[in-house]
Amino acid sequence: MHYQIASGVFWVGALDQDRRLFDSLIPLPDGTSYNAYLVKGSHKTALIDTVDPSKTEILINNLEDIPHIDYVISHHAEQDHSGSLPVIMDRYPECQLLCSEKAREMLLDLLDIPAGRIRVVADGESLSLGNKTLHFIYTPWVHWPETMVTFLEEEGILFSCDFFGSHLATTDIMQDGNHSVLEAAKRYFAEIMMPFRHIIQKNLQKLASLNIRLIAPSHGPVHVNPRGILDAYAGWSSGNVKNLVIIPFVTMHESTRMLVDWLTEELVSRNIPVEQFNLTVSDPGRLAMALLDAATVIIGTPTMLAGPHPLAAYAAVVANALRPPTRFIGIIGSYGWGGKTVETLRALLSNMRAEFFDPILVQGKPKAGHRDEISRLAELIRKKHISAGLI
Numbered sequence: 001m002h003y004q005i006a007s008g009v010f011w012v013g014a015l016d017q018d019r020r021l022f023d024s025l026i027p028l029p030d031g032t033s034y035n036a037y038l039v040k041g042s043h044k045t046a047l048i049d050t051v052d053p054s055k056t057e058i059l060i061n062n063l064e065d066i067p068h069i070d071y072v073i074s075h076h077a078e079q080d081h082s083g084s085l086p087v088i089m090d091r092y093p094e095c096q097l098l099c100s101e102k103a104r105e106m107l108l109d110l111l112d113i114p115a116g117r118i119r120v121v122a123d124g125e126s127l128s129l130g131n132k133t134l135h136f137i138y139t140p141w142v143h144w145p146e147t148m149v150t151f152l153e154e155e156g157i158l159f160s161c162d163f164f165g166s167h168l169a170t171t172d173i174m175q176d177g178n179h180s181v182l183e184a185a186k187r188y189f190a191e192i193m194m195p196f197r198h199i200i201q202k203n204l205q206k207l208a209s210l211n212i213r214l215i216a217p218s219h220g221p222v223h224v225n226p227r228g229i230l231d232a233y234a235g236w237s238s239g240n241v242k243n244l245v246i247i248p249f250v251t252m253h254e255s256t257r258m259l260v261d262w263l264t265e266e267l268v269s270r271n272i273p274v275e276q277f278n279l280t281v282s283d284p285g286r287l288a289m290a291l292l293d294a295a296t297v298i299i300g301t302p303t304m305l306a307g308p309h310p311l312a313a314y315a316a317v318v319a320n321a322l323r324p325p326t327r328f329i330g331i332i333g334s335y336g337w338g339g340k341t342v343e344t345l346r347a348l349l350s351n352m353r354a355e356f357f358d359p360i361l362v363q364g365k366p367k368a369g370h371r372d373e374i375s376r377l378a379e380l381i382r383k384k385h386i387s388a389g390l391i
């Protein structure tokens, strides 16, 4: 499939509607796409990124009538974009691979590409294709340290790689920022970009002076309304949280669930919205999105084999790695005889810069008096949200 996104600029990527898991971790409810773009200048032709190796044949078919490529630009060494480079380099023996300094090392580590065919481009360097000019801008940590983006000056197109991407497989390549695209982009941000939000702010600054008319990421649709996604990124990377409590929890015999439901009732009666995530069935992507928004996270877990239930431990590991902007954390749950549930969870959450509430652990089934403890926790959360200016 070929799709013209601007004069002389074509989407030549591959859709992957069937894929349901990324990085053996991230659920893909809407599949994904691997976007490669062909830029035809009056003198030279450049291919921007390739596709996942599982889709190399599709890329080759899309380039069937392209006899000559001068440059392949590799923004990011991860295989979903670089994995078809060896085949492309074989098929176009004249083409040179352009990438950042760090990407060169990583591409040589990850793929079989002759070192002599790679040319490193500097941050800020320009390349003329004749009537089209490409500017290379290093944007480290969106998503790996080697990542860069390319700005096509004449058409105002930012080829942004993972920056501003979304896991969405759609033939509707050009999108103006409708709800489903922004929702998919937010999910992508929460799952992939959240740990790098400070550096994302710096990268947004770096792009601020460009007159961007289209943003063409390497996953998901092209953004026809760049302002929408740029503003959304500014918000998601700001660290601002809402008057929202999320409760990722697990229960084996319903005792922890009683505490979770009581806390939910107490919070809702204080006009504090709550999202529960039963970790046995919930979508980790939705949990990541909620972590981006919530001021407070309360983990609910029974004690199992002297520690937190493994699903609660797993959620804590993931949250700790994503480094969400959470302000307050609590632990509630039930135990039979004892263990190190709180100590273990706190150790797993060592990156979190949040204030921890005193835990509420009850032995066996919660009793009437525990409701008062839960009510006091809800009141404390309300006061904390007020003092944080969220209510």
Ligand SMILES: Cc1cc2nc3c(=O)[nH]c(=O)nc-3n(C[C@H](O)[C@H](O)[C@H](O)COP(=O)(O)O)c2cc1C
Binding pocket: 250, 251, 252, 253, 254, 255, 256, 257, 301, 302, 303, 304, 305, 306, 307, 334, 335, 336, 337, 338, 339, 363, 364, 365
């Ligand atoms: C497989 C298994 C292992 C457990 N290990 C512990 C433990 O090490 N320490 C403890 O205090 N309770 C342990 N318990 C007991 C539970 O923590 C207790 O039954 C608790 O009330 C369950 O809460 P829930 O109803 O929310 O699942 C274990 C229970 C199960 C089923």
